[in-house]
Amino acid sequence: MPTNTSRRGLLFGAAALSSGALLAGCTSNDPKDEGSGEREQQVADDKPGKEVTIGFAGPQADHGWLNAINDNAKKRAEKYEDVTLESTEGSNDTAAQIGQVETLINKKVDVLVILPADGKALTQVGLKAMKAGIPVVNLDRVFASPQAYRCWIGGDNYGMGLSAGHYIGEKLKNKKSARVVELAGLDNLELTKQRTKGFDDALKNYPNIKKVARQAAEFTVESGQSKMSGLLQAQKNFDALWNHDDDQGVGALRAIKQAGRDDFLMVGGAGALSAFQAIDADDSVLKATVLYPPTMAASAIDLARALGQGKGVSGMAEFEIPSFVTCYSAVVDKDNVDQYMSTGFK
Numbered sequence: 001m002p003t004n005t006s007r008r009g010l011l012f013g014a015a016a017l018s019s020g021a022l023l024a025g026c027t028s029n030d031p032k033d034e035g036s037g038e039r040e041q042q043v044a045d046d047k048p049g050k051e052v053t054i055g056f057a058g059p060q061a062d063h064g065w066l067n068a069i070n071d072n073a074k075k076r077a078e079k080y081e082d083v084t085l086e087s088t089e090g091s092n093d094t095a096a097q098i099g100q101v102e103t104l105i106n107k108k109v110d111v112l113v114i115l116p117a118d119g120k121a122l123t124q125v126g127l128k129a130m131k132a133g134i135p136v137v138n139l140d141r142v143f144a145s146p147q148a149y150r151c152w153i154g155g156d157n158y159g160m161g162l163s164a165g166h167y168i169g170e171k172l173k174n175k176k177s178a179r180v181v182e183l184a185g186l187d188n189l190e191l192t193k194q195r196t197k198g199f200d201d202a203l204k205n206y207p208n209i210k211k212v213a214r215q216a217a218e219f220t221v222e223s224g225q226s227k228m229s230g231l232l233q234a235q236k237n238f239d240a241l242w243n244h245d246d247d248q249g250v251g252a253l254r255a256i257k258q259a260g261r262d263d264f265l266m267v268g269g270a271g272a273l274s275a276f277q278a279i280d281a282d283d284s285v286l287k288a289t290v291l292y293p294p295t296m297a298a299s300a301i302d303l304a305r306a307l308g309q310g311k312g313v314s315g316m317a318e319f320e321i322p323s324f325v326t327c328y329s330a331v332v333d334k335d336n337v338d339q340y341m342s343t344g345f346k
Helices: 014-018 064-079 094-106 123-131 157-172 190-203 221-234 246-259 273-281 296-308 337-343
Strands: 010-012 052-057 083-087 111-114 136-139 151-154 178-184 209-216 240-243 265-270 286-291 324-327 331-333
Touching (some): 064 296, 083 296, 094 111, 094 123, 111 296, 123 136, 136 296, 151 296, 157 178, 157 190, 157 209, 157 240, 157 265, 157 286, 157 331, 178 190, 178 221, 178 246, 190 209, 209 221, 221 246, 240 246, 246 265, 246 273, 273 286, 273 331, 273 337, 296 324, 331 337
Parallel strands (some): 052 083, 111 136, 136 151, 151 324, 178 209, 178 240, 240 265
Antiparallel strands (some): 286 331
């Protein structure tokens, strides 16, 4: 399931990051006078440069989104002639992942990209890498100390809820006494609370809309189906549904179809290929999904390469890459689904 972070940082669209738009071209056009003492900005581009070995330690791919994270990182590294990727076998066991990262440190890779199984538990090994002179790009699940990474990049759980709430709000703003329901994820996770808070905050802008029910599921197809069935039985009348996760949304759509309901619109979450295909087909209640983009892993490789080459990013005046990059939770609907189809995860 998409993972937790409270970082807001710098807002960049993940599609722009992973397309290379952020890390392309040189921004310096004017030659400097000799002896001026001014530093000319060097930014990463697609041209081969200094060779960089990037160590990548990701999670076990036990969820479609996590599998997409690993795939995005590997495919992005293959794009660059000057990048060698040392990738570990994904693990959700913290002790095993710590050992894998320590192996990469001992190999003296140039940069590390780490999506920790547990951010707090892997903080010390992140600190160890940084003290060894190996900059760390912390991917999504944040370490407990900012000293454990040079750059953090990840998704925006609060932003997911905000985007979903505003999309639904705009669709229902002219309807008197509109009713919405929410199919959340695991309630013991902070990310679920952040998504709900974002959704509730967005709905405050639409006084005609009332959230009449909320049910927590477990980010699985089975739980989505069973919990949605319960919601449908309890709520005979509502206008919109926000479902936190596209995987559990597969089950939710089954329950909706079995109940013969088509009297409301549904917004999903994360950006699964199945959701994009359903939106494109336009033959169900699912009309949009809000992104938690796995392309952030490709962007992490871009940032790691720039770090290893001592370069910055184009479009910014700074000589260095940012400390924080928060990927924007864009809304994908019928109007733009073709643009995002290739990023959908299975």
